[in-house]
Amino acid sequence: MKSKLSHTSALTAAIVIGAGAIPASAQDFDWKAHEGDTVTFLANNNPIANAILKYTDDFEAKTGITLKVDSYQEQQMRQRLLTVLNARSDEVDVFMTLPSREGRQFAAAGWYADLTPFTQDSVAPKYQYDDLGKALVDAATFDGTLTGIPLNIEGPVLYYRTDLFQSCDIQPPSSIADIEAAAEALKGCEAASGITPFASRGLKPALPYTFSNFLHNMGGEYMADGKSNLCSVEGKVALESYASLLRDYGPPGVVNYSFYQLTSLYREGRSAMSFQSSNEFPSVMEGGARLKDTAIIPLPAGDGGSHPTAIGWALAVSQFSENPDAAWYFIQWATSPQMQAKLALEGIAPPRASASDDEAYKAWLAEEPLRQEWQKALDDLAKNGTSEVGYPIVQNPESREYIGQAVDDILLGTATVEEACATADEQLNALIERE
Amino acid sequence: MxxxxxxxxxxxxxxxxxxxxxxxxxxxxxxxxxxxxxxxYTIWLSLQTFTATGMTRFAGADNYVRMISDEQFWNGLTITFYLYFLSLVLQLVFGTVLALLMFRAKKLPGIVRSLFISPFMMPPVVAGMMWLVILDPSLGAANYILTSFGLPPSNWLASPAFVVPTLALIDTWQWSPYVALIVLGGLQALPPSVYEAAEIDGASGWQVLWRITLPLLLPTLATATILRSVDLLRFFDLIYITTQGGPANASTTLNIYGFRMGFEFFQLGYASSLMVTLSIIVLGAVIVLNRVRNAVAW
Structure with a gap:
């Protein structure tokens, strides 16, 4: 089932009203209440964590809490997290989590502390909990348990080269069919010679992030009546469309492509369209070569309309933490409007309406028209997005494996669409059965 | 008493x-x-079934029975041995050639010797990232060089057919110097009297190499084989950095498969049974190779 995200700016009125009504707990709130404590933070070594950790000294000075950071690359972080949580160890107090991926699994295992009581009883005066994007909060809530507080909002968006589109006399795409037509036109266009027409993720475990948007825009759903639905008409169209775009117009070796390769390729001017994460915006624009010849839009609509993928990283407290109160203080500080505004200036899309309205952030956006396009695309994600990446089951990470395999089999020509989706449905139904 | x-x-x-x-x-x-x-503990885990939510129940030999009918297990086993044999042969050949060159060129400056052996001092993660960039089909130097000479570009790590040979080549680049160091030690320990006798008998350089040096080096080569076998059968880091087992499972060795089962899909019981099986394979290989080494010892 898709969960619609509410438009962040639509919350503005509630914030204005809410700001005046500070809860009773906020009056008694003391940032120094846990002075002398130590909080261990298991971080994903990505731009979000790096941006937060630049201000560690501020946190320690404000609270008197010592922050011990344990930082790994994403896969290694998960490996460590699984080991620690499965052992019910108190080694980690607070950790980064992707609710759209492991949320259901960790929640079902009881590994997340419920943050609801904290948001009611221990809130700093200027925290503005209600300002956080409601749908991202909902996406991190499982069976009434609030498992994490959103750190950012992100999703795949289409970066494309306006100069090449203009030179090759191609109109900006307004549908998935237009993307296919544009890719074909670019392939035969002299001005785009040697440039990959279209690129997106092809690496098996990584591609459900981008493929899900194709599936939803084609009107497809991963599950219907409790069964895998990849072989539905919409599912097959999405598989064919995504795989053939990569096969016929993608870069050589696209089957190993994740964000790193996509960013390098586009930044170097070697791809004309790149469907990849909004988070990569700062990296793609590094050096400024693409700043003036790029446009950014959400994936254009398909036969089933427009349902962009919108997810976000969150901060969670371990159920086994010996010091959840101090851990909550760290979360509150890291997700506060003040910190979110600082992170936004580093290209980390804020999950708070107030950060979008921040004057410094507005000035930053105004410096470059492309930054405004990026924000506009993110607004669309916030308004219309779905957080369904892979199957909405406890074994979501494993479901992504079979989706990725189906796409790669078609892409590599080792299976037809019919064969690939049938195999995937069989494996996925077995996985659903295991639940 | x-x-x-x-x-x-x-x-x-x-x-x-x-x-x-x-x-x-x-x-x-x-x-x-x-x-x-x-x-x-791993054996005990291999006898359990873990649900996605961390619950366990005793499963007896279920995980091992599942392994027999698991296509991916056999695929992983095949790839493990394919990668093992290919890498081992290449490393023994290149390592021996490199050792012979270093042995003959006694006046080779220290810096050149250090450069020869530097790859294996590089952390595998760094080596993996470096080769990932070099072998990128669109932006990498490898295809640039090939096309500059009019040769067709390759998909290297992105081709199901080429991924294992490419991984074997990268590992050979990194670990042949290590084999060379072992062989060089063996060469330096060979008795000079044998060579003096061969010289008196008028043996050619080729004959000396084939009839004297290589046979006498067999115990050293057997030691190098054992050391590299343990690593190669457990091949992991380079694959994980470069392909994560792809494309389409074409480089999913048993070790990679076990890791993904355990840490990505949280099937710790099944992953443990895979790892127990791999450990038995490694142990078996070491026992057999040790016997071979004893047989060729002089």
């Missing part, structure tokens, strides 16, 4: 054997515990 059966002599002093046992006991106990506990 003898001294051996009586820990204390008539004067009351502790016997040397007991002294030795008591002094080495802590390290022996520690070493055994460090090996036995993780292995024993």
């Amino acid at each position: 003898t001294t051996a059966s009586n820990p204390r002599s008539a004067s009351g002093a502790i016997s040397p054997r007991l002294q030795l046992a008591s002094l080495s006991a802590p390290s022996v106990i520690f070493t055994v515990a460090m090996i036995a506990f993780p292995f024993g």
